[in-house]
Amino acid sequence: MLVKGRSQKRSDDMADDIQKSKLDALKKTARPCFQCGICTSSCPVFRVAPELNPRVSVDSIITKGEVPREGNEWLCAYCLMCDQRCPMGVSLAEILMEIKNISAREGKAPPDVIESAESLMADGCLSPISSRSDKKRTELGLPDLPKADPADVQKLFKATGAFEVLEINKAAQQEEAAE
């Protein structure tokens, strides 16, 4: 079942339905996995950050029927090595992504991700164009880089529902701070 608590505020039934159908789809994708461990032994992130174990993430979906709580999936670098090598054709990177999506909707995105999202919304980009590179471009006779327009990004945030997810997470963060 979905987590109650933080997401209780969202008494929106439809959203719950979406979450549930997403989780169901996720379970279905995960089912062929027979836990051989090729994904994990191929994962470059696992070597440096053993918290991220794609096999264990999939296992918790199969056996517990729920999205793992620890938030380790946010470490995934989306290199697709696990997808490439999975002998059962399970799309692990997609599963990890979907876990992130579901937990983000529950307000469980990690603070650094929320921070980046906020700055993306405010500035329209994650890394601002440095004056040094501007200078370099002028020297080389290259045209100016287009300026990011935060309004455009906000439109996208609204259209894709990312805005809503961000709000949920911010609210959850505040709640946590209050506790």
Add this chain to the structure above:
Amino acid sequence: MTTDDPKERSAGPSQVEVSTTDPELRIGVFPCKCGKNIGAVVDIDDVAEYAKTLPGVAHVQVNVYTCADPGQREIQQAIAEHGLNRVVVASCSPTMHEDTFRKTVKAAGLNPYLCIMANIREHVSWVHQHNPEEATQKAKDLVAMAVAKAATLQPQPELDVPVTQAALVVGAGVAGMQASLDLAEAGFKVHLIEKQPTIGGIMAILDKVFPQNDCSICILGPKMVDVAKHPNINLITMAEVESVSGYVGNFEVRVKQRARYVDIDACTSCGDCVEVCPVDVPSRTDQSLTWQKAIQIPFPQAVPSSYFVDPDACLGMDLIRCGKCIDRCEQEAIVPSDQDKYIDLDAGVIILATGFKPAEPSKIPRLGWGRYPNVITSLEFERLINAAGPTGGSLVRPSDLTKPKSVAIAQCVGSRDINTRSGCSNFCCAESVKCALLIKEHYPDTEVSIFYQDLRMHGKYFEDQYQKAREEGIKFIRGRVGEIQQYPKTKSLRVSVEDTTHNKLLLEDFEMVILSMGAEGVSGNFPIPISCTSDSFYIESHPKLRPVDTSSAGVFICGGAESPKDIRDSVIQASAAAGRAGIILQKGRYPIEALSAKIKQDLCSRCGTCVSRCPYGAISQDGTGKFTVMGALCQACGTCAGDCPKDAIYMPNFTTEQIEAQIKIALQEDPGNKIVAFACAFCSYRGSDLAGVSRMQHPTNARIIRSMCSGRYSTKFAQKAFELGAGAVLYSGCHLPSDCHFQTGNHWMAKREPRIRAWMKRNNIEDERFRIEWVTAGEGKKWQNIMTEMAEVVKTPRQQIVPSVSKKPIDEKSKRPSKAKTDTRPKTKPKAKSKTKSRDTKKSASKRKVTKKK
């Protein structure tokens, strides 16, 4: 066909053809619940009530298990009590039990061909589990279709053919050898064909064999000699089967034998020739770990014990180019003039023991085989540890010929992976434990780790071996190897694997890695089309009850050609195949299906189209220009009938009338929502059955009509269906080009497609409403997809329902039925002195010869 008084029917099973032209039609319908298999989805009682209303039905009886003994007895009692003369069993697929019920009715004195089945399990209850209402409706339709067909069934005489007292065994690995020896011992002549220059197969190059770890060649060698010496075995090596014609009991086989360039009888295998041969070639026996000469013997114990020349490597067997071996051979055994030759053989039965090939390690680049010298396959290991191998039995690293201090064994390589083969290889667990034990036996100090996923030590004595391995200190780690990297200087290897029991990454160094290779199927290129699984292993007739039979009568399978298996299982299966083949040989005569084509001379215009359609040359023209079919040659595919412009060919049990009656019933209600699906008995019908067995759910629109071969589907059937308003029509058959059980039926069917499409265009029928699909017996998933896609097509209503359609040559008769419907009673057919039953309402097919005694 004989006619007798119906009273004599019960006289006994010997008089099978008694009930022939019984004027009164009395059909018995037996809907089966099959426990809950059908009963849980289809309302069988409702189906039974409906069946009672069908024309010609005299008796309906529901059973829980019709195929069980009481069920069969009830059919026989009903035949006696109610005077039934046609039987419809509505239960599972006819592939499963048609034979059973034919035997049942035969025992009750009815001609076996008067019994047919309606498939309401594989085609209904198993694939429409979530839609009981529509499933019940479909079941009713299928029963009505079967009843309509039953009404026009004719008794057919049962024939048999003589059986040639010889067997052809293809492949002389351990399975082929065992099958040959068994049959030869039983007194039958055996022609044993082997592709390689020696018999023995994969087993001959293994070192030890699990679970007792006895020496492989020591137990196989004597058997090989037995094969060579047996007076009943005609061993033909370096040969492949080129073509097979004929049928069970009478196969005519042509074998192509490659030139050996060495006289087997003269060669004493002294080996003098090898000393002078200047050409080196990689050794096949030793897995290319060492060299052999162009003139060679695979291994010392080879049978026949004779050298052979590899013509691709040899410089030339004359004195100008080389000819050194000829000069040297004192026996004058080398024959430069040797040529490939063809050998013609007759055989009554065929056993295919063509084996498998070890999986290809180069297909899995992450494990580094081929790039890293110290990554070897299990077969390469066998040769290294074998005393007759390239290193004289010492295990060394190929990179520097030193003894490895640590060895890893990676399992499931080439198996259990959808990119190579999704199935388990069945032997690689036991094989790797054996390898580990062999290493420990030779070098107790060497560390051995086995990386397994699921250790399947399932066989007899296997667990003991596993226990021994643990006692020897072999490490078992659960986790499949992710990747292998090599240290460039030392050529040692770093294996990256997740220890899944402890959720931690292991990056361990080993001096050598053995890949425990699975198996790849090589079946399917035999000249007789036998259905294969998608990974190229032969499909058995029934996975449990007929595991060594195939869909072709008289052809049996055993060993690695059927599925990957170890030696013990191969030998067991080989003996089973020999036993089954022996039954046919021993009886001396084999009953054949009595469904051969007959030409209605009064309709025949003598165009001769049928002659070119027949793949068996069964149709011939006599001096007067009259065409006739030779019954023993005809295999009843019906391709001739499919293309006969005058519809002058009578295909028993699959007549045009019967098929059109089925189409009509299928489309009696809501035709626009229906798919009329034609399926051939050997591939696509079995494919649809597999969809059922695998419970692959799909919409209920399809009404499947079975025929022997796709060659039977004439253009008329699709036209008829569309004229009656069918939403869509499917013609399905075996895959092009060569899967057709009747050789060319699918080709002829495919050639009709443009004509059908052109007709559809003229009549404004959308193109997607007609499909031709190739579905093998292994493609249940494909069947499900086709059904689902076509169900989408029929959701849009047809633009135009046909009656106003312009008449085109082949469908002259199309309008006639509706006219005839109201006044069928007149004696359109002289034979049927009858009138339609009063129950024969608008719904039921008017064209059926529904008869009732006055």
